[in-house]
Amino acid sequence: MNAITPPHLKWSADENYTSVPYSVFNDQEVYDLEQARIYNGPTWNFLASEAEIPEKGSFKSTYIGDTPVVVTRGQDDEIYAWVNRCAHRGAEICRERHGKSEDGAYTCVYHQWAYDAKGDLHGVPFQRGLAGKGGMPKDFDKKQHSLRKVRVVNYHGAVFGTFSDDTPDIEEYMGEDVSHHMRRILNKPVEILGTTRQYIKGNWKFYSENTKDPYHASLLHLFHATFGLYRSSQKGESIANNDYHSVLWASGGTEDEAALDDMKKDKLRTLQTGEYELQDMSLLAGKQEFEDGVTLVILSLFPSLVVQQIQNTLAFRQILPKGKDEFELVWTYFGYKDDTEELRNIRLKQFNLIGPAGLISMEDGESTELCQNAIIRDGEFTNVIRMAGDEAKGDDHLVTEGLIRGLWKGYRELMDL
Amino acid sequence: MANSSLTLELKNEVEDLLNAYVQCIDDDDLERWPEFFTDECLYQVIPRENHEVGLPTAVMWCDSRGMLEDRITALRHANVYQVQWYRHIISNPVIKTDDGETFHVQSNYAVFKTCNDGESTVYNIGRYVDEVVRDKGVLKFKKRSAIYDTHRITTLMVIPV
Numbered sequence: 001m002n003a004i005t006p007p008h009l010k011w012s013a014d015e016n017y018t019s020v021p022y023s024v025f026n027d028q029e030v031y032d033l034e035q036a037r038i039y040n041g042p043t044w045n046f047l048a049s050e051a052e053i054p055e056k057g058s059f060k061s062t063y064i065g066d067t068p069v070v071v072t073r074g075q076d077d078e079i080y081a082w083v084n085r086c087a088h089r090g091a092e093i094c095r096e097r098h099g100k101s102e103d104g105a106y107t108c109v110y111h112q113w114a115y116d117a118k119g120d121l122h123g124v125p126f127q128r129g130l131a132g133k134g135g136m137p138k139d140f141d142k143k144q145h146s147l148r149k150v151r152v153v154n155y156h157g158a159v160f161g162t163f164s165d166d167t168p169d170i171e172e173y174m175g176e177d178v179s180h181h182m183r184r185i186l187n188k189p190v191e192i193l194g195t196t197r198q199y200i201k202g203n204w205k206f207y208s209e210n211t212k213d214p215y216h217a218s219l220l221h222l223f224h225a226t227f228g229l230y231r232s233s234q235k236g237e238s239i240a241n242n243d244y245h246s247v248l249w250a251s252g253g254t255e256d257e258a259a260l261d262d263m264k265k266d267k268l269r270t271l272q273t274g275e276y277e278l279q280d281m282s283l284l285a286g287k288q289e290f291e292d293g294v295t296l297v298i299l300s301l302f303p304s305l306v307v308q309q310i311q312n313t314l315a316f317r318q319i320l321p322k323g324k325d326e327f328e329l330v331w332t333y334f335g336y337k338d339d340t341e342e343l344r345n346i347r348l349k350q351f352n353l354i355g356p357a358g359l360i361s362m363e364d365g366e367s368t369e370l371c372q373n374a375i376i377r378d379g380e381f382t383n384v385i386r387m388a389g390d391e392a393k394g395d396d397h398l399v400t401e402g403l404i405r406g407l408w409k410g411y412r413e414l415m416d417l
Numbered sequence: 418m419a420n421s422s423l424t425l426e427l428k429n430e431v432e433d434l435l436n437a438y439v440q441c442i443d444d445d446d447l448e449r450w451p452e453f454f455t456d457e458c459l460y461q462v463i464p465r466e467n468h469e470v471g472l473p474t475a476v477m478w479c480d481s482r483g484m485l486e487d488r489i490t491a492l493r494h495a496n497v498y499q500v501q502w503y504r505h506i507i508s509n510p511v512i513k514t515d516d517g518e519t520f521h522v523q524s525n526y527a528v529f530k531t532c533n534d535g536e537s538t539v540y541n542i543g544r545y546v547d548e549v550v551r552d553k554g555v556l557k558f559k560k561r562s563a564i565y566d567t568h569r570i571t572t573l574m575v576i577p578v
Contacts, residue, residue, distance in 0.1 A: 097466070194467040194474025197569045222495035276494060280483030328569065333474045348473055349480070357462065357476035357574035363497045365573045 010380045011417055017392045017405035023379030025203040025372065030415075031324040037415050038303050039065025039321075042167040044153070044160040044174075046305035046318050047071040047081055049332060051157065051192045057101045057117075061094050062330075063320045064161055064304070069150055070094045071159060074117035075104045081150035081161045082119035086110065088145075119147035155179075156186040158307075158316070174301060175241025181249070181299050184290070185307055185314060190334040193347065197330050198356040202368035204303075204319050204327040205411075210364050211300040211317075212246045212403035214238055215387050218263070218270060220367060223353065223360045225263075225270040227284055228252055229311060230296050232398045233259030239403075240394040244302035244410030246403040252295035252311075283353070286311040287346055300403075302410060310360065312343065313350045325372055329365070331355050422517035431512050431520050431549060434556045439505035439526070442576065447492065450577065451485035455552045459560045460485060462578055464568040465543065476574055488577060498575045503540070504529045505578070520549040520556075526563070528578050530571075541567045541578055 009030065011021050024030055039045065045064040048071045052060050059072040061084060068084040070093070086093050086108040093108045093115070105122070107114040114123035121142045129135025150161040153170045160170060171179045200207065210216065218225040218232050225231055229252060236250030263271055278284070286295075289312060299307040306317040318330040331354070335347050354361045375381075385408070388400030392409040395402055411417075438453050454460060463475035479485050510524040523546050530540035543565035550559045563578045 098470075192472065194464075194472035196464055196467075196474065196476055198573065199569045199571050201572065220497060223491070226495075270495075276490075278483070278490075279486045280481045282481070283484065283487070348475075348478060351474055351476075352478055352484075355474075355476050356570040359491050359495065362573035362575060366498055369572060 009417065011412070016390070017408040017412075018385050018390050019382035020385070020408055021380055021382050022375035024417075025205060025375055026324055026379060028324055030417075031321070033415060033417075034321070035065045035067070038411075039067065040163045041414060042162070042164045043303055043414075044162050044167060044170055044301070045303070046301070046316060047150075047152070047159045047161045049157060049190060049192060049316060049334065050079070050154055050159055051190050051334070052098065052332070053079065053159075055100060057104050058099075059094060059096075059101060059106075059117075060098050061096065062318070064150065064163065066321055066323075068092065069161060070106070071150075071152070071161070072101075072106070072117040079152050079154055079159055080118045081152050081159075082115075082147035083150070085148065086113055087121060087147055088113045088124075093147075115147055119149050121145045121147075156183055157190055158182065158186060158305075173242070173245075175245055177239045177247055178241040178245045178299060178301060181247045181297055182301075182307060184292075185297065185299070185309055189337040190314075191337045191339065193333040193335055193344075193351075195330065195332050196355045197328060198365055199322075199326070199328050200365045200368050201326055202365075202372035203325055204321040205407075206368040206371045207319055207327065207329065207364065208300065208302070208407055209404050210367060211298055211306045212238075212248070212407055213401065214248050214250075214398035214403075215401055216367070217398075219268060220270070220363050221360050222270040222272065222276065225268060226272045226276050228255070228273075229284075229353075229360065231255070231260065231263065231271075233263050234398065236296075236398045237396055238394045238398060238400050240392070240406040242410065243392060243406045243413070246300045246394070246406065248296070248298040248300075248398065248403070249294050250296045250398060251293050254293075283349060284311070285346070286350065287343060289343070302407070308354070310353060311350050312346050313354050314347070315354060329356075420513055423512060423514050424517070427514070427517055427520075428512055430556055431522060432510055434549060434558075435507055435510055435522070435524055435545075438558075439507055442578075443503050443505055445502070447489045447576070450489060451482050453558055454482055454485060454561070455550060455557045455559050456482045458482060458485070458558060459562075460558070460577070461561075462563045462565065462574070465564050465566050466568050468562075468564045476570070477577060485577075492575050496575050498573060499532045501533075501576070502531045503576055503578070504531070504537070507545075518551055519559075520547075522547040522549055526578065538571070539567070540571060541565050541574070543567065543578075 048060045053073045070084045071081040091110040234250045235254035239247045297309040316332040320328040385401045392405035460479045461475040462477040506527045514520045527542045528540045531537040546562045548560040
């Protein structure tokens, strides 16, 4: 690996993950290194739910990091992906977000070079010239001009891609607990219910931290604390796998009374039980659909995916960096193919809790921007990540920042910073 | 749909409803916003990309007056967001009715947003598709769908459109 480190990035060399210099969130060189070492490196990046490309010829345009990628289902029913850039002169080939190629061909509009679902080049107009004039040289070989291919894996219906040959097997990459929770949520065929997109003016890693932060959840989000959808006092765990992947889970209605009493003593803005009420409680009238009684799972698979279950809402959240201080968050909402109409309607109503206008989740976009706004200077200053000690590890409770330390441990190793 | 029942008077009445609705929001008089709907109602803010392919997911989806009130209570007391103003521009209302009692209305909207830094941006544009009925003598929305083209929502959406 190229060992270039931005010279102005002053990050103490000891194995300490409790303080991160702010320049990591606001530096173009760091951003470009991330694209090379993380997104083009040995990581699995979420591309699609299999249900988004259900038929032969289906495709979806997306990104790995900020590189445009198309994921396709070939005529052989296999899933492929390639960089959305014609091998000829670099033009974008696929210009729709979703669609179906009836003949299985992907043709660049610029000079009509035509590729198949695998990204192999099949057609070059005027290859042999016109009436003896022009044409490609005799040594031109279409086989040498495939699209840049992405290695793909379909894990229980979630499709991931990687540019690197060194990326380990997907289950090994995720780790035991993260893959367990992925299979728990993807335990049967899913039905896509829609997509929403949120554009946030902050560095993507502020959002990664947020999804590994059980400390903030009952302090920033009133709905979580007041209605007990999530409280740090509930039974739950924070689990780290391979440092930077994590699972947070909690079971609603399992309060540790002593812990809840302690929370009440802190007079939190967000804990207003008995004071803050809803006119229509049907929003929170969910259905227990998992036997384990777990009502909240935030699974964070570095670098680009969060899979969530909050009450009866299920969603993929795809994190797409668009620059050092901007990212797009793509929410893909789903249920299961065998959902009853009642359960489907519960999900649609509870989607009010999540997404860009989510009664719980909207503040996460806000908190990301709050941080970005404040760190544009003093890049050598650092934050403080010490809740529940200094180690980068999970815990059997939710009063911790251990998973965020894990994020930075894994990040530094991968980035060689 | 025959439109012979649409008198000029009724047309003005429907347009007054469309105008009063956006003025209520833009004036931050949000406690009155649920009053524009019938008790049993459907209000949704849904991206055009979902609507066009028949996917039901909306960013706001309220099927009772109570849920509308809860949105405003959350906005006032629960949610955390930057100080912001909306300014709606609405245009091109097309009003259809068979009986002069129920109206199917479509209009275009643009919402400009202004935050603390003073910059106004085009925040959300789309169209309203409405079913308007007479409720105790007053026209109200039985259904109002804001189907938005701006399918990339900047930061968050807390104020209804």
